[in-house]
Amino acid sequence: MLSDTPSFPLRLFAACLLLLAATAPVHAAPTQAPPTLRLYAIDCGHLAFKDMGLFSDTGEYDGKPGEMAVPCFLIRHPKGDLIWDTGLGDGLASQPDTIYKPLGITATVRTTLVAQLAELGLAPQDIDYLALSHLHADHAGNANLFTRAIWLLSRRELAWATTEPSPPGVAPALFSGYRQARVTWLDLDHDVFGDGSVRILRAPGHTAGHAVLMLQLAHAGTVILSGDLFHTRENRRDRRVPPVNDSRAETLASFDRIETLLANRHARLVIQHAPEDFAALPAFPAYLD
Numbered sequence: 001m002l003s004d005t006p007s008f009p010l011r012l013f014a015a016c017l018l019l020l021a022a023t024a025p026v027h028a029a030p031t032q033a034p035p036t037l038r039l040y041a042i043d044c045g046h047l048a049f050k051d052m053g054l055f056s057d058t059g060e061y062d063g064k065p066g067e068m069a070v071p072c073f074l075i076r077h078p079k080g081d082l083i084w085d086t087g088l089g090d091g092l093a094s095q096p097d098t099i100y101k102p103l104g105i106t107a108t109v110r111t112t113l114v115a116q117l118a119e120l121g122l123a124p125q126d127i128d129y130l131a132l133s134h135l136h137a138d139h140a141g142n143a144n145l146f147t148r149a150i151w152l153l154s155r156r157e158l159a160w161a162t163t164e165p166s167p168p169g170v171a172p173a174l175f176s177g178y179r180q181a182r183v184t185w186l187d188l189d190h191d192v193f194g195d196g197s198v199r200i201l202r203a204p205g206h207t208a209g210h211a212v213l214m215l216q217l218a219h220a221g222t223v224i225l226s227g228d229l230f231h232t233r234e235n236r237r238d239r240r241v242p243p244v245n246d247s248r249a250e251t252l253a254s255f256d257r258i259e260t261l262l263a264n265r266h267a268r269l270v271i272q273h274a275p276e277d278f279a280a281l282p283a284f285p286a287y288l289d
Helices: 007-020 090-094 113-118 155-161 172-179 233-238 248-265 275-279
Strands: 038-049 066-077 080-084 098-100 105-108 129-131 150-154 182-186 198-202 211-217 221-225 268-270
Touching (some): 066 211
Antiparallel strands (some): 066 080
């Protein structure tokens, strides 16, 4: 019998993504580091839901369909390259549409992350840093491609994600590469390059160690990548909390922190799963700087 709770569909979805995740990188000649900070938005998948009820615990989405973007981000800094979130997994690209009928979810990857990096002359082994907003399967699908990078990993997030049984939406084998990689363990906010331009900020609640990424770009100003702090623009506007979140109280506190930062810095928030926000970014291989 299938469970009617949210945890079962997310566990099954994570397990399906695990079976399809790719692990073999493609080699390419690396390009030189750019003179200034650049943000590239990469299409790492698409999700269609028959029922968006997983994304609000107050019923607004119950029984309603919806769609979500699944991006990855490449941040190019004069001191190195950072991948922020790794999408659904390149293994799905071999199937035009992957349909999880019991869940009412269709997952699609049209172009692999590896192929898109190659457009810039990069391969996974050329990436210096990997950071994940959190360890759900749709953000960690390609993580194991980057075992030569330094992983910037939340100690609290990993402890949460490796509990038994696995939390909803988590497939630990997708991010098992941390055991072979060099790891910088994060307990607090982290300044990636030491100059304030790329900062990982704690924003727990969706998961135990969830984080957002704040960039200070020369022309675009401050930009914050949301991870799953918000899933839709409506969730931000109405402060909606998904029922599968690890902590409702921490989610609301993280809402407050990030909204205050956005106001104080006159910053732009990119809600990563919102198709409108993804579409508003420069189309790869163009970039924001």
